[in-house]
Amino acid sequence: xxxxxxxxxxxxxxxxxxxxxxxxxxxxxxxxxxxxxxxxxxxxxxxxxxxxxxxxxxxxxxxxxxxxxxxxxxxxxxxxxxxxxxxxxxxxxxxxxxxxxxxxxxxxxxxxxxxxxxxxxxxxxxxxxxxxxxxxxxxxxxxxxxxxxxxxxxxxxxxxxxxxxxxxxxxxxxxxxxxxxxxxxxxxxxxxxxxxxxxxxxxxxxxxxxxxxxxxxxxxxxxxxxxxxxxxxxxxxxxxxxxxxxxxxxxxxxxxxxxxxxxxxxxxxxxxxxx
Amino acid sequence: xxxxxxxxxxxxxxxxxxxxxxxxxxxxxxxxxxxxxxxxxxxxxxxxxxxxxxxxxxxxxxxxxxxxxxxxxxxxxxxxxxxxxxxxxxxxxxxxxxxxxxxxxxxxxxxxxxxxxxxxxxxxxxxxxxxxxxxxxxxxxxxxxxxxxxxxxxxxxxxxxxxxxxxxxxxxxxxxxxxxxxxxxxxxxxxxxxxxxxxxxxxxxxxxxxxxxxxxxxxxxxxxxxxxxxxxxxxxxxxxxxxxxxxxxxxxxxxxxxxxxxxxxxxxxxxxxxx
Numbered sequence: 001x002x003x004x005x006x007x008x009x010x011x012x013x014x015x016x017x018x019x020x021x022x023x024x025x026x027x028x029x030x031x032x033x034x035x036x037x038x039x040x041x042x043x044x045x046x047x048x049x050x051x052x053x054x055x056x057x058x059x060x061x062x063x064x065x066x067x068x069x070x071x072x073x074x075x076x077x078x079x080x081x082x083x084x085x086x087x088x089x090x091x092x093x094x095x096x097x098x099x100x101x102x103x104x105x106x107x108x109x110x111x112x113x114x115x116x117x118x119x120x121x122x123x124x125x126x127x128x129x130x131x132x133x134x135x136x137x138x139x140x141x142x143x144x145x146x147x148x149x150x151x152x153x154x155x156x157x158x159x160x161x162x163x164x165x166x167x168x169x170x171x172x173x174x175x176x177x178x179x180x181x182x183x184x185x186x187x188x189x190x191x192x193x194x195x196x197x198x199x200x201x202x203x204x205x206x207x208x209x210x211x212x213x214x215x216x217x218x219x220x221x222x223x224x225x226x227x228x229x230x231x232x233x234x235x236x237x238x239x240x241x242x243x244x245x246x247x248x249x250x251x252x253x254x255x256x257x258x259x260x261x262x263x264x265x266x267x268x269x270x271x272x273x274x275x
Numbered sequence: 276x277x278x279x280x281x282x283x284x285x286x287x288x289x290x291x292x293x294x295x296x297x298x299x300x301x302x303x304x305x306x307x308x309x310x311x312x313x314x315x316x317x318x319x320x321x322x323x324x325x326x327x328x329x330x331x332x333x334x335x336x337x338x339x340x341x342x343x344x345x346x347x348x349x350x351x352x353x354x355x356x357x358x359x360x361x362x363x364x365x366x367x368x369x370x371x372x373x374x375x376x377x378x379x380x381x382x383x384x385x386x387x388x389x390x391x392x393x394x395x396x397x398x399x400x401x402x403x404x405x406x407x408x409x410x411x412x413x414x415x416x417x418x419x420x421x422x423x424x425x426x427x428x429x430x431x432x433x434x435x436x437x438x439x440x441x442x443x444x445x446x447x448x449x450x451x452x453x454x455x456x457x458x459x460x461x462x463x464x465x466x467x468x469x470x471x472x473x474x475x476x477x478x479x480x481x482x483x484x485x486x487x488x489x490x491x492x493x494x495x496x497x498x499x500x501x502x503x504x505x506x507x508x509x510x511x512x513x514x515x516x517x518x519x520x521x522x523x524x525x526x527x528x529x530x531x532x533x534x535x536x537x538x539x540x541x542x543x544x545x546x547x548x549x550x
Contacts, residue, residue: 022376062372062379068390069351071383072344096400097337097369098427101297104337108346115343125371125400127422129429147402152373154404161438161446168443171436 001088001120001141003183003232006208009055009086010233011275014268017260018056018090018210019046020240021078022063027245029252039067039074042252044081046244049253051085053264056236058090058210076116088236089120090210094147096125096132103135110139121145123188123210126172130179137180144185148172148200151190151213173203182206189228191219191237197227208234214263215242221263225270233271239263276363276395276416278458278507281483284330284361285508286550289543292535293331293365293485294321295515296353297338302520304527314342314349317527319356321519324528326360328539331511333365333485351391363511364394365485369422371400371407378410385414396420398463398485401447405454412455419460423447424475426465426488448478457481464503466494466512472502483509489538490517496538500545508546514538 010016023039032038047057059078064071082089095105105122112118121143124133136144149159149169161168173187189200191213200209209228213219214237221237228235243263247255285291298314307313322332334353339346357364370380380397387393396418399408411419424434424444436443448462464475466488475484484503488494489512496512503510518538522530 024379060372060376060379062370062376062383065383066379066386066389068383068392069344069347071390072347076344094370094372094400094403095337097335098425098429101335101337104299104335104341108337108340108343111341114341115346117343125369125402126433127400127402128369128425128427129432129434131427131429150373150403152403152406154373154406157404157450158401158443158447159404161436161443163436163438168433168436172433175432 003208006055006088007232009088010271013052013055014271015053015055015264016233016235016237016267016271017054017263018058018236018238019050019054019243019260020092020212020238021046021057021059021244022240023244024063025067027248029248029250031250037074037077039071040077043074043078045253046256047081047085049257050243050260051087053257053260054087056088056090057082058092058238060240061091061093079117079119083118090145091117091119091122094123094125096128098128099131099135102132106136106139110136110142121186123147126176133176134179137184142184144180145210146172146176146185146187148187149189149193149196151192151219155190155193170199170203173200177204177207186210186236188212191224194219194223194227197224201228206230206232206234208236210236210238212238215239221266221270229270229274231274233274237267278483281330281363282507284363285546288327288330289546290328290330290539291508291510291512291542291546292329292538293333293511293513294325294329294518294535295367295487295513296321296332296334296519297515298519299338300342302523304523304525306525312349312352314346315352318349318353320528321531322356322360324532325518325535326362328532328535329362331363331365332357333367333513335515336366336368354392354394358393363396365420366392366394366397369398369400371403373403374406374410377407381411381414385411385417396461398422401451405451408451409454412459417459419455420485421447421451421460421462423462424464424468424471426467426494430465430468445474445478448475452479452482461485461511463487466499469494469498469502472499476503481505481507481509483511485511485513487513490514496541496545504545504549506549508549512542
């Protein structure tokens with residue numbers, strides 16, 4: 001999916017919402033557990049109920065890997081199902097390894113013939129540097145989303161490590177932004193660090209930012225928009241638990257839609273300031 | 276596996292060799308391709324031919340994920356097969372995410388009931404800080420192996436980022452070494468950076484180091500031992516391509532054994548200096 005198509009999607013849906021599919025079999029409604037693939041059935045119901053309100057979906061790989069082979073089956077079914085909707089799909093896998101290994105990870109996420117999975121984007125960790133992320137950029141039309149400033153407490157351990165001119169996360173932005181372009185690279189910036197977005201926009205004024213941490217993690221959408229919004233929107237804001245676990249009853253999909261709609265309405269208002 | 280057991284294993288086998296199972300279906304001998312699971316059959320033959328010479332095996336997850344569900348099946352079979360030998364098993368997955376997500380990754384690697392996989396150790400990326408690696412430490416008897424200084428060119432992009440007192444990789448060592456103990460934490464230090472090992476030993480004198488980069492990547496075993504060896508050995512040195520792809524013919528396992536034996540003999544000589 002091209003940058004232009006993402007911007008059109010945001011304009012058409014009046015939304016920059018990404019729904020995180022952190023689907024935990026212990027948290028999904030009990031009545032689904034009789035299904036053959038309860039996790040996929042849950043995801044399908046969430047997607048059916050929200051795809052007009054969300055521009056992106058982000059399965060979190062850990063929640064699938066923790067069920068081994070069966071989890072990968074649910075994940076594969078989910079990405080295949082997502083492909084029938086006009087949405088941007090993000091493999092939240094946070095991979096990164098030496099070049100020849102990252103090539104294999106890129107194939108895992110992007111090469112439908114090899115794995116049945118054909119995501120539009122993958123999250124990658126920057127610690128191992130350029131050759132660890134470049135192989136993902138060799139797939140035309142695909143995106144990498146590099147971890148810059150994350151939404152967790154541990155972000156303070158190393159991401160704020162102070163160099164002569166910059167903190168580490170700023171160094172990651174400064175150096176990596178030339179590895180690709182604004183047409184194939186985004187950054188993860190946690191909503192819990194919204195006040196840092198003003199400084200981040202000085203380094204990457206035009207890149208799209210994937211912003212987790214709204215909802216369960218405590219980030220504020222208004223704050224994120226205040227500091228991070230660009231003329232093209234430039235933001236994809238993720239909510240996972242706050243939407244997908246809005247209810248644990250048979251009305252889970254309906255309640256998820258109600259939560260997504262609430263967020264979409266807030267986003268519509270925010271977007272009206274740039275249209 | 277405890278630290279004491281690892282040290283005994285090294286003493287008994289007179290080896291600190293880890294064999295990296297970076298098994299690529301495009302590189303394994305053609306005659307195996309008729310098998311039901313060629314990748315597992317390849318791994319099995321390599322393990323059968325080398326388990327008395329190697330103390331550890333390290334499947335590289337990327338090479339399995341790039342085959343999707345089928346790759347995870349091969350991976351699961353491989354770890355289950357490894358469990359019948361007295362070897363230390365490392366999930367080379369380089370994971371790391373916020374706390375509740377890392378819990379799921381830990382389950383994926385360590386909880387046999389959930390996934391059929393029961394590795395002794397997992398490699399983790401430090402960028403997201405303490406809460407991204409701590410969940411792995413809640414499994415008694417399991418290890419995390421934190422990326423410190425990697426063997427690739429991209430290591431120079433951020434790992435050498437200079438702070439007031441330290442470079443980033445030194446900061447990772449200084450701060451993270453208190454998250455666990457020498458009984459449940461190791462570090463990745465690339466053999467291509469062997470000369471850095473002397474300084475690294477000043478920060479982590481007793482931790483085991485997992486050292487990739489011997490062989491195809493150009494690192495020298497002698498150099499690594501010169502700077503990194505401790506009275507308990509303190510090193511697990513990995514070789515992947517140099518051993519497993521020693522031959523592409525029907526004699527691949529035999530040739531892999533010959534390569535492993537060559538390395539083990541060199542290690543035996545090195546170990547004699549501390550016994």
